[in-house]
Amino acid sequence: xxxxxxxxxxxxxxxxxxxxxxxxxxxxxxxxxxxxxxxxxxxxxxxxxxxxxxxxxxxxxxxxxxxxxxxxxxxxxxxxxxxxxxxxxxxxxxxxxxxxxxxxxxxxxxxxxxxxxxxxxxxxxxxxxxxxxxxxxxxxxxxxxxxxxxxxxxxxxxxxxxxxxxxxxxxxxxxxxxxxxxxxxxxxxxxxxxxxxxxxxxxxxxxxxxxxxxxxxxxxxxxxxxxxxxxxxxxxxxxxxxxxxxxxxxxxxxxxxxxxxxxxxxxxxxxxxxxxxxxxxxxxxxxxxxxxxxxxxxxxxxxxxxxxxxxxxxxxxxxxxxxxxxxxxxxxxxxxxxxxxxxxxxxxxxxxxxxxxxxx
Amino acid sequence: xxxxxxxxxxxxxxxxxxxxxxxxxxxxxxxxxxxxxxxxxxxxxxxxxxxxxxxxxxxxxxxxxxxxxxxxxxxxxxxxxxxxxxxxxxxxxxxxxxxxxxxxxxxxxxxxxxxxxxxxxxxxxxxxxxxxxxxxxxxxxxxxxxxxxxxxxxxxxxxxxxxxxxxxxxxxxxxxxxxxxxxxxxxxxxxxxxxxxxxxxxxxxxxxxxxxxxxxxxxxxxxxxxxxxxxxxxxxxxxxxxxxxxxxxxxxxxxxxxxxxxxxxxxxxxxxxxxxxxxxxxxxxxxxxxxxxxxxxxxxxxxxxxxxxxxxxxxxxxxxxxxxxxxxxxxxxxxxxxxxxxxxxxxxxxxxxxxxxxxxxxxxxxxxxxxxxxxxxxxxxxxxxxxxxxxxxxxxxxxxxxxxxxxxxxxxxxxxxxxxxxxxxxxxxxxxxxxxxxxxxxxxxxxxxxxxxxxxxxxxxxxxxxxxxxxxxxxxxxxxxxxxxxxxxxxxxxxxxxxxxxxxxxxxxxxxxxxxxxxxxxxxxxxxxxxxxxxxxxxxxxxxxxxxxxxxxxxxxxxxxxxxxxxxxxxxxxxxxxxxxxxxxxxxxxxxxxxxxxxxxxxxxxxxxxxxxxxxxxxxxxxxxxxxxxx
Numbered sequence: 006x007x008x009x010x011x012x013x014x015x016x017x018x019x020x021x022x023x024x025x026x027x028x029x030x031x032x033x034x035x036x037x038x039x040x041x042x043x044x045x046x047x048x049x050x051x052x053x054x055x056x057x058x059x060x061x062x063x064x065x066x067x068x069x070x071x072x073x074x075x076x077x078x079x080x081x082x083x084x085x086x087x088x089x090x091x092x093x094x095x096x097x098x099x100x101x102x103x104x105x106x107x108x109x110x111x112x113x114x115x116x117x118x119x120x121x122x123x124x125x126x127x128x129x130x131x132x133x134x135x136x137x138x139x140x141x142x143x144x145x146x147x148x149x150x151x152x153x154x155x156x157x158x159x160x161x162x163x164x165x166x167x168x169x170x171x172x173x174x175x176x177x178x179x180x181x182x183x184x185x186x187x188x189x190x191x192x193x194x195x196x197x198x199x200x201x202x203x204x205x206x207x208x209x210x211x212x213x214x215x216x217x218x219x220x221x222x223x224x225x226x227x228x229x230x231x232x233x234x235x236x237x238x239x240x241x242x243x244x245x246x247x248x249x250x251x252x253x254x255x256x257x258x259x260x261x262x263x264x265x266x267x268x269x270x271x272x273x274x275x276x277x278x279x280x281x282x283x284x285x286x287x288x289x290x291x292x293x294x295x296x297x298x299x300x301x302x303x304x305x306x307x308x309x310x311x312x313x314x315x316x317x318x319x320x321x322x323x324x325x326x327x328x329x330x331x332x333x334x335x336x337x338x339x340x341x342x343x344x345x346x347x348x349x350x351x352x353x354x355x356x357x358x359x360x361x362x363x364x365x
Numbered sequence: 366x367x368x369x370x371x372x373x374x375x376x377x378x379x380x381x382x383x384x385x386x387x388x389x390x391x392x393x394x395x396x397x398x399x400x401x402x403x404x405x406x407x408x409x410x411x412x413x414x415x416x417x418x419x420x421x422x423x424x425x426x427x428x429x430x431x432x433x434x435x436x437x438x439x440x441x442x443x444x445x446x447x448x449x450x451x452x453x454x455x456x457x458x459x460x461x462x463x464x465x466x467x468x469x470x471x472x473x474x475x476x477x478x479x480x481x482x483x484x485x486x487x488x489x490x491x492x493x494x495x496x497x498x499x500x501x502x503x504x505x506x507x508x509x510x511x512x513x514x515x516x517x518x519x520x521x522x523x524x525x526x527x528x529x530x531x532x533x534x535x536x537x538x539x540x541x542x543x544x545x546x547x548x549x550x551x552x553x554x555x556x557x558x559x560x561x562x563x564x565x566x567x568x569x570x571x572x573x574x575x576x577x578x579x580x581x582x583x584x585x586x587x588x589x590x591x592x593x594x595x596x597x598x599x600x601x602x603x604x605x606x607x608x609x610x611x612x613x614x615x616x617x618x619x620x621x622x623x624x625x626x627x628x629x630x631x632x633x634x635x636x637x638x639x640x641x642x643x644x645x646x647x648x649x650x651x652x653x654x655x656x657x658x659x660x661x662x663x664x665x666x667x668x669x670x671x672x673x674x675x676x677x678x679x680x681x682x683x684x685x686x687x688x689x690x691x692x693x694x695x696x697x698x699x700x701x702x703x704x705x706x707x708x709x710x711x712x713x714x715x716x717x718x719x720x721x722x723x724x725x726x727x728x729x730x731x732x733x734x735x736x737x738x739x740x741x742x743x744x745x746x747x748x749x750x751x752x753x754x755x756x757x758x759x760x761x762x763x764x765x766x767x768x769x770x771x772x773x774x775x776x777x778x779x780x781x782x783x784x785x786x787x788x789x790x791x792x793x794x795x796x797x798x799x800x801x802x803x804x805x806x807x808x809x810x811x812x813x814x815x816x817x818x819x820x821x822x823x824x825x826x827x828x829x830x831x832x833x834x835x836x837x838x839x840x841x842x843x844x845x846x847x848x849x850x851x852x853x854x855x856x857x858x859x860x861x862x863x864x865x866x867x868x869x870x871x872x873x874x875x876x877x878x879x880x881x882x883x884x885x886x887x888x889x890x891x892x893x894x895x896x897x898x899x900x901x902x903x904x905x906x907x908x909x910x911x912x913x914x915x916x917x918x919x920x921x922x923x924x925x926x927x928x929x930x931x932x933x934x935x936x937x938x939x940x941x942x943x944x945x946x947x948x949x950x951x952x953x954x955x956x957x958x959x960x961x962x963x964x965x966x967x968x969x970x971x972x973x974x975x976x977x978x979x980x981x982x983x984x985x986x987x988x989x990x991x992x993x994x995x996x
Contacts, residue, residue, distance in 0.1 A: 023837075036844065038856065067839045072677070075847075083844050083857065088836035090680060091846025092673075093703050099638075099665065099673025100680070104836075106661060107636050108681040111836050129673075132666035333663070337656045344657035351629050352796045354655065355622055359559055360612045360793065361416055363605075 018139060018215045021109045022064045029060035036086040047198035047224035048078055048145065054204050055143075056085065062112070062212055069112045072101045074126060076118035077152045078145035078224070095126025098133040101140045106330040112212070113140040120150050123159040123179050130219075131188035136329035137216040141208075144181055144221045145198075149230035162311040167229075182306035182321055185219040186299065192218035193302065193321045198225060199238060203249065203318055210320055216328045236313050245269060248308065250319030255291040256305075257283060271308070278304045280315055296323040382597045383554075388447030389601055390455030391549065393542075394472045395464030395485075397430050397440045400542035405442025407546055407563060411555035413613035413790055416603030417446040420904065422454035422977065423786045427643070427726040434493050439471045448602040452904035452911075454787060456979035460552075462545055464488065464519070467497045478511040483548070485541065487520035515594055519544050519585075526584035530577050540581035547585025552598050557582065607792065614791040616755035616784035617644070620714065621651035623762025625658045627712075628684055630763070631770055631802040634659040636678035637686045638671040640693065643726040644782045645716040648688045668696035672713065676700060679709045682806065682835035684766060688714040691733045692723065694740065694777075701775050702741040705871065707845050708822075708831045710769035710776075710804075712762075713747075717781040719975045728975030729782035731900045732951035737777040738929060738958070744868045746875040748772070749928035751779040753903035756791035758784060761926070763799070770802050772878055773830045779928070781950075783977050784901045807832035810840055813853075819843055821855040829874035880927040882934040887921035888914065894990055895942035897967070899925040899955055902948055902978055909983030918991050928955070931962070939965045946970060946990055948978060 034056045042048045059069065069087040073079035075094035082089030092100050097115045105113040115133075122130045122144050133142065149167070150156040156169040160181065164173040185193045192214040196204035204222065211218035223234045237247050248258045248271065259269035262283060270283045270291040278292060278301075295301055302322040309316040341349070391408065395401045402423055412419050422443040431438030445455035460481040463469040465488035476482060484504060494502055503509055504516060519541040526544070527537040543564075550557050561579050568575035589595050614622075628635035639649045639662070653662040661678075665671035672687040679685030687697065694701075694715050704711045717733045719725025737749045748768050752761035758780055765776040811832060812818040819841040822831050834841040843855060851858035852866055885895070886907075898906045903924045910922045923938060925931065939945050939959065945967040947956040953969035960967055970986055972978060 038844075065837075065839070067842055068837050070836045073846075082846070085844075086842055088842050089844035089846075090677075090707070091844065091848065093699050093847055096669060096673045096700065099670040100677035102670070103636060103638055103663065103674030103677030103679075103683075103685065104681045105677075106663065106674070107634060107678040107683045108836065111681070128666055129670055132670065333661060337659065337661055340656035341659060349629075349655075349657045349659075351626060351658070352793075354625065354658075355612075355793050355796065356610065357612050357614075359410060359414055360610050361414060362610050363416070363608050 016215055017213050018141070018218070019062060019064055019112055019212060020215070022068050022112050023110060024063050025065045029066065031056040031060060033066060034059045034086055036084055038083045040084050041080070042077060043228050045225070045227035046077070047147065047226070048081070050198045050201070051143070051145065051204070051222055051224060052081065052084055054201050055208070058205050058208050059085075059087075061209070064112055068110055069114070070104060071114045071116055072097045072104070073116040074118075074121040075152070076121045077226075078116055078118045079121060081116040095121050095124070096129060097121070098126065098129040098140075098142065102133060102136070102138050105138050105140045106333055109330065109334060115140060115142040117142060117144055119144065119146045119148060119158045119160040119181070123181060123184070131184070134185055134188040134190040134217050134219060137189075137191050137326050138329045139215055139217070139331070141211045141218045142220065144219060145224045146181060146221050147224045147226040147230055148233050149226050151226045151229055155229035178311055180306060180309070181219070181221045183303060186303050186306060186322060190219050190322065191216040191324050191326050194218070195221040195223070195318045195321070197223045197234060197237060197318060200318070207320060210323060214323060215331075216326060234313070237316055246313060246316055248315055248317045250294045250296075250305070250317060250321065252294055252296045252320065252323070255288075255293050257291065271305070278308060280308070296320050299324070381595070383600050384597050385600045385602070387449065387601070388445065388451060389460065389553065389599060390443060390445045390458045391460045391462070392441055392443040392458035392472060392475070393462045393545065394439060394441040394468035395542070396433055396467065397426060397428070397438045398433060399440070399464045400539075401440045401442050401464070404542045404546050405444055407560045408549060408555065409444055409788055410559050410563070410613055411550060411557060412444065412446045413611070414556055414559050417448065417601055418450045418604035418606060418790055419444060419446040419613070419788070420451055420454045421445070421788045422783065424976070425727055434465055434467055434488070434496050436467050436471055436497055439468050441468070441472060446601055448604050450604060450606060452908040453977065453980050456981050460549070462549065464541070464545070466493050466499055466503075469503065470497050470499065473509075476512060480512050481515070482509060482512040483515045483517060483545070485519040485545070486516045487518050517548070517588070517594075522584060522588060523581045526580055527577050530573065530580065532573070532577055536574075537577065540578050543578045543581040544585035544588070547582040548589045550582075551586040551589035552595060554598060554600055557586070606790065609792045611790045611792055613788050614756055615786060615788040616752065616758040616780055617647040617716070617786070618651055619756050619791060620752070620758035620762050620780060621648050621655075623759040624648075624652060624686055624712070624766070625655050625660060626759070626796070626799060627763055627766035627802070628658060628660060630799055631684055631766065631804050633682065633684040633804055634661065635686060636675055636683040637662045637688065638665050638674035638678070639663070639688045640665050640668045640671045642668075642690045642693050644718055644785045645688045645690050645693075645714065647785065648714065648716070668693040669700060672697040672700040672711075676704055676707070676709060676711055679704075679711050680707075680836070682804070682833070684710065684712070684770070686712040686714065688716070690716050690718050690726075691720045691736065694733060694736055698741050701747065702743065702745050703847050704775040705741070705745045705747060706847055706850075708773045708871075709833070710773055712765050712769055712776055712778060714778045714780065716785045717779060719973070725975045727782065729901065729977060730950050730973055730975065731779065731781055731902070732954065732973065733779060734899075734928060734951065734954040735957070737779055744872060746872050747775055747777050747929065748875055748878055749777045749779060750926060751900040751928060752784060753900060753924055753926070755784050755787050755789050759791070759794070764926070767802050768878055770804055771830065772828055772874060773833055774875065779900060781901050804833065806838070807834040807841055808838060820853050821845060822850050823853050824870070824874075829870060829877060876930050878930050880930060880932055883923050883925060883932040883938055885921050885923045885938055886910070889919045892919035892921040893943040894919070894987065895921045895923060895938070895945045896987065897923050897925065897939075897945055897947050897955075897959075898949070899928060902950065905978035905980055905983050906948060908980035909987055912980060912984040913987045913991070916988070918988065920987050920991070925955070936963045939963050939967070944968065944990055946987070948972075948983060948986070950978070
């Protein structure tokens with residue numbers, strides 16, 4: 006029996022986590038550890054955004070847990086004054102799953118990178134997403150291995166020249182959003198490290214979502230893959246590349262036109278989507294974003310190729326499905342309630358049905 | 366001497382001669398699809414209910430259904446029962462029941478001359494004989510002359526008995542295993558109420574099948590009673606076991622109950638993260654049925670996720686458990702190492718099977734000892750405990766939990782296939798007598814200088830255990846991880862002296878775990894030979910020692926529950942004996958540890974056939990050692 010079976014209203018991602026009236030600040034969430042990323046690393050911006058964002062949730066700091074794997078970004082938990090675990094390569098989702106299933110009173114976050122979550126930990130990522138455990142996964146994607154000093158990653162573009170691929174990589178990269186949607190993710194978002202506002206908005210929606218939320222964060226590695234996302238940040242055509250989604254709104258982007266909205270739009274094209282100039286299409290041809298539409302979310306994820314010609318940010322998908330942890334706890338609680346008339350009887354369990362007595 | 370009337374309703378059953386036996390070994394053997402495991406299991410239950418001591422050895426192929434009637438498809442179940450306490454499932458059967466030519470061919474060599482052979486003749490057609498390479502029918506060519514052969518057309522008789530039920534011929538014949546069970550139950554005076562009850566429950570949704578199986582069972586019973594083929598029946602009186610309440614239990618069930626009990630005794634929810642693997646899966650199945658005890662089972666996407674989730678649950682204050690077999694331990698090694706350095710409680714249950722690699726999934730071996738001890742990178746000490754009998758798996762699970770929670774450490778429990786699937790009467794413990802285990806969660810800051818800070822690696826001076834502070838505890842927020850930590854404060858530290866100190870501290874913590882002294886069974890008090898074992902070899906070693914003593918020779922036996930740390934008195938015990946002999950189902954893993962640690966010239970005896978040692982084999986080994994004969 007699950008909340009959905011019972012017809013109960015669906016609940017938010019933080020329901021069950023104790024709240025506090027105390028005023029909290031970013032400083033409260035800052036640990037005493039010196040931050041040791043390279044100068045200019047995009048992780049600093051994400052850390053600052055998260056430290057400012059967490060106090061706005063109004064939950065108790067001691068009920069917040071960050072679990073990470075291995076890689077530069079996985080040092081993240083050390084810098085937050087919450088409970089945290091820096092675990093082993095690729096396995097953070099497994100540890101977070103056990104924690105989230107057994108502790109509904111915790112807000113559980115996973116911090117991982119493109120190598121950690123999509124290479125060595127790929128299996129755990131897809132299974133966390135399909136189970137829909139109530140945990141939030143922040144995937145820092147810098148499209149390179151940083152901690153091991155610059156090998157190509159599963160999101161590096163084809164032809165990437167690195168220490169391990171001196172004449173260019175040959176394998177096709179993952180599209181993390183497409184992958185997550187294919188793994189039945191109920192929440193998929195994307196943000197850029199330097200876009201504090203956009204990142205915070207996606208984090209807020211992820212926190213409020215009950216279930217596994219995957220947030221891909223484009224993050225710059227100034228040492229081994231410097232400027233990987235610069236085409237989205239600066240330059241004349243940056244605005245024409247970046248598509249930001251707002252649920253319920255027509256998808257328009259690029260420099261503002263006469264109506265104050267973007268001069269480019271996303272329109273239906275057969276079973277997929279394409280980009281068009283707003284003034285060249287009828288208004289009703291422009292796709293209105295619907296985060297509950299699985300096919301639309303997938304089609305949007307396919308707009309952004311490895312060359313970042315059109316890169317969608319915001320929330321691709323946000324739908325409700327019973328979470329694994331809620332469903333499992335419901336089974337346990339139901340069994341406990343059934344046993345509660347006198348508590349579970351260990352002696353009866355050990356005895357079983359067929360005992361015999363030897364008398365002296 | 367009998368007056369048998371032709372009219373069945375009028376049949377007068379003459380009482381047969383009843384021969385009393387101290388012990389009997391029966392082996393049921395047939396095709397994988399013949400239901401031999403179920404048949405053996407039911408005979409075991411009847412025997413347990415009767416009050417005999419017993420020990421069982423299921424032996425089945427890894428394939429679910431190998432091609433019917435072939436040699437690789439043979440499945441068997443051996444049961445040893447007696448009017449005294451016995452230690453092994455028996456070396457060789459006294460009675461062999463074979464359902465087809467393949468079962469006969471595979472098993473006949475184990476039947477001693479004069480043994481009783483009951484054969485289902487319906488399967489002995491030309492095709493089936495040819496399939497297993499019999500050129501002539503062994504029932505006709507005289508090759509079975511040295512046995513007391515009983516030919517019974519079990520399928521035909523079962524079909525006849527079920528003629529009125531309306532079942533198809535095929536469905537009716539499937540009940541022939543119950544016919545065999547009925548026949549043997551008659552022969553050995555087994556009570557059959559529990560089997561009837563069992564069949565009604567098993568086929569609750571198909572009452573017609575339940576009644577058909579009961580009919581077949583009764584037909585087998587009646588067949589023994591009314592035909593003259595069986596001149597005698599046998600009686601094995603109940604065994605005078607210590608007073609108490611008993612039940613029959615398998616190792617995997619006892620282990621599961623131990624984990625449930627550990628949750629109750631610690632007051633912690635139990636979280637099992639597991640991936641299906643033979644022969645450990647039954648623990649996952651069993652625990653998934655006991656959610657009412659606040660037990661959560663998580664069938665993970667792989668072995669690594671199973672232990673990862675268990676460790677995550679432990680971090681959150683649950684009793685994290687993962688169950689697997691050797692190949693799974695290999696995959697979990699990195700996470701066990703993480704648990705070592707995080708210093709969190711975690712139970713790793715390894716139900717060993719034949720290796721390396723996939724090896725022999727359904728056969729037994731104890732070759733994971735060194736993997737459990739050392740199979741991780743870095744200095745990564747882990748306590749290791751091992752049960753010595755199916756029922757003892759309960760106590761071993763509790764002991765593993767006690768160590769894990771008290772010392773904040775992963776603990777390896779090494780069961781094996783023969784313990785997991787084997788069964789014995791188990792004296793059910795009185796739960797009121799089980800000692801509680803205090804998780805002693807940290808609740809307050811602990812900085813030695815009085816500052817309002819939490820030091821996650823400040824150790825208890827007695828146990829060297831660190832505090833277990835679970836998320837949700839205000840003021841104790843802290844970060845832990847796989848990187849080396851500063852002694853006390855727990856922050857990341859790359860300081861050479863600190864690493865040296867932490868490596869030694871982690872080692873000292875495990876070395877300092879309190880374990881009971883090893884007890885030596887040395888009735889004369891002056892034996893020259895000590896036989897030392899661990900795990901499931903307890904039964905065969907004990908049986909071998911008994912036989913040697915019955916011959917008037919002296920031998921001492923000791924068995925290790927704790928492989929790491931070893932009992933404090935072990936060195937002294939080893940030094941007391943002229944010869945220390947260590948039989949193992951591996952190529953000498955414990956003996957390697959003993960020789961390294963105690964500089965003792967211990968002798969190794971090994972067998973990795975996938976089957977337990979036989980009492981006779983060990984008797985001969987001990988006698989050879991006592992008499993100075995060395996193979």
